[in-house]
Amino acid sequence: MRFFENNLAVDQTDRTPIQVLGAGLPRCATSSLQAALESQHIGLTPCMHFAHIAPNAERGDIVLAALREKDSTRRHKLLYKLFNGFQATTDFPASMFMDDLMDMYPDAKVVLNKRPGGGRQWVQSIKLLTFAASPVYHALCFLWKTDRNVAAMWRQIMEVCQSKLSLTADELLTVKHYDAHNAWIHAEAAKRGREVLEFEPQDGWEPLCVILGKQVPRDEPFPHRNDASEVRMVVRILYARGAISWLALGAVVFST
Template identity: 25%
Template sequence: MNLFQPLMNEKEVQTDDGEINESQLVNLINLVCSNQRWLMNTVRSLLKKYCYTSMFIRFLLLLIKTLRTLALQSFALITSSASSSTSSSSSSSLSISNELLIIGAGQMRTGTTSLKFALQLLFNQPCYHMYDVIYKYQESHIKKWINIFNMHQKCVNIDKANWNDIFNECKFAMDYPTCVFYKELMNIYPNAKVILTIRDADSWISSCRATTASDMVMTKHITFTENIIYRLRGLKSLPILHDKMYTKAFGSNYDQMTDDELKNAFIKWNQEIINYVPKDRLLIFDPNDGWKPLCEFLNIPIPENVPFPHLNKRIDLRNSLLKYRFLAQFLNFSFIISFLWFIHYMITS
């Protein structure tokens, strides 16, 4: 029985819950900006109370507004990617039992974002991805995942209700944190197929070191200003989740691994999946191969005149990370200057 065919046959078209629509975007932006409005009002009232100069007030408020602008730009980038990738979808959706049908076991930077949107194009069903954790669910799901990791570490049984609470209406899940639990998820969802996205190891390490495995992300040492940025983005506990994800995937010394060690860990990861997953449940998939192997594996027709999505290019993600690093360094410098100015003001007043 092909579990994926009903997803293609339902005639009634519903809104794709996996897509970041306008109302969700507004809610997310309001959530981020509400923290900044509170901070702006607090700074303004405190500075006025202690009669500091208006120039200093404007300086601090400018810093906070910069955070707000950066947050808005990030949401716009993700939303534009989602819209451009899903607008050409002619597939329909179907409400079926709360079962995960596809488990993505591939590592980061192997085309998981492209696969996410490809599945959404095919089935018009939401696909759970790290992007959803960061840009849609944020702290609420970060805490759920941290709880999952803690339960696993304590050898506490993680039942189907725990997983359904995370994936909810999603029929597909991939990328971090999902991929590090592919074995557990295969047992919970015995009908689910597994897709291992692959990439040349040298190309993978080069891409990771420029983005998700750079010292900006794969680190256990978060600065004070980076913590502020995480809080303003609604991602207070994300560094904790990063640590637990990478520890489970690569070991506790992940932040000290050389390029060769990380590359070997990547090769070992892929081989372990190939050895563990039954062949009839596994697709080893290179997104550069396009629709054919994916659709043949799912036993569905190849979409006509619809290009396979290739998203989350290295340069785009790298530029986004560099913006946050620049902002963190700018805030560090600004706090030092502000502190020195405050000392000078107190001495001379």
Template identity: 30%
Template sequence: MSGIVAYPPRPGARVKVIGAGLPRTATNSFVAALQILLDGPPYHVGVQTAMAESEKDVLTWIDILEKRPYRDEGERQAGLRQIEAILDGYVATADPPASQLVPELIEIYPEAIVVCTTRDMETWANGMVTITAMVRPRLQRFIFFWMGNLRHLPRMWDLLPKVFAERYGAQTRTKADAKQVYERHHQWLEEIVPKNKLFYFNVKDGWEPLCKALDVPLFKDIPFPRLNDSKAFEGIFREWAMQGLLRWAAVLGCGVVCFSVLAIWVR
């Protein structure tokens, strides 16, 4: 993903900003800006789980999601420990499922502020319907089967609509449902986040509102990072799919060769 980075953790860093924006609200531009403002590594779930060399992160998020809704306090506390461990060394969060775990994040990081990235709802709803149609977990399980940590992503993608349905009473298969998710997400944040700690931010507005929310000096000399999340995701998604199909072709090709050799040998 051009300009999109999976940051390594920095020992001692602690979450100062909880990114509560829904996917497709310029979350990659948001974390790139936070990396500059907070001088530390942000954790964008989609990027970190997809681009990490280890399967640990994606498997941890899957386990966290599978615990919900919590059956008892012990299970909830176990989930909190997992979240804190995976975010150790990072200064900010963004992207689902972290943006749907705001109550847990507030409990772990009571000193952090919550910033919800926003976008024109009509445009956002159209984009979410498109991406929901593109990401078909059952098909992706097959395509990514030979691709390390990527093979686990469809499991996480399959769990997220269930979280949306639980929290907002809708998913994002249709434009009307997507709009309901958008509106109810903001309503939910206003119910659970103290008013003085909740900020809304559209990346189109540049540095000023973000700097004000973080109470840091206004950046004037550095251009605000503007990464095209939509095109980047669609491009990398197609690249992953092609790699997955090529690996299947290689595996099946080897299988045909081995079968042919075996057939000749047993004659």
């Protein structure tokens, strides 16, 4: 199951550069875009997504180190270690490092995937992920290294967003946050003479296929993945796994 399975085999010796940078924030059709990029019609597989970070403690450690690293040369080294072997990327952590990734992959297409309905809809959707800041989550899931990483990443993300996007703490996860991120992507791309494709899932296959020189599928709908119900199920499983782990530990302690 996505976000729990840690069985993706990536050839870290593959230095083929990433071809597509999905620059949009989480909850902006990132999983749908990932599915499209990995499809037989486009064929950019594997595509990095937070689903490949969450269950992998080693990747999580690299992300945390990159979020904390101030020196761009050392940060790029960490990011190459994370992204080597991937042909495309969407979602976090890429969305947080788009300035770095544009420098690291100068020929990659920049796709700014946006939330249908704009910032107000994004604010409602991103609330699904705020469990990562919850003391209940921290306590209940503490026994899992991967969950401790997720909680730590959330804190670091908020700090980096304030710095990169010039936001106050009260402006985080608001419409201003959404708009500031998208403006930042355009500004960073403009500094480097890069074009940005703004994309929403209702645009379908054509815009992506055109910029990538692929044939447009005519009889297959654009993928729809990771809707709100799926996210809620993931959170419930995380909490259940955490509770069971504490019960198992308690049983061992009391039996000795």
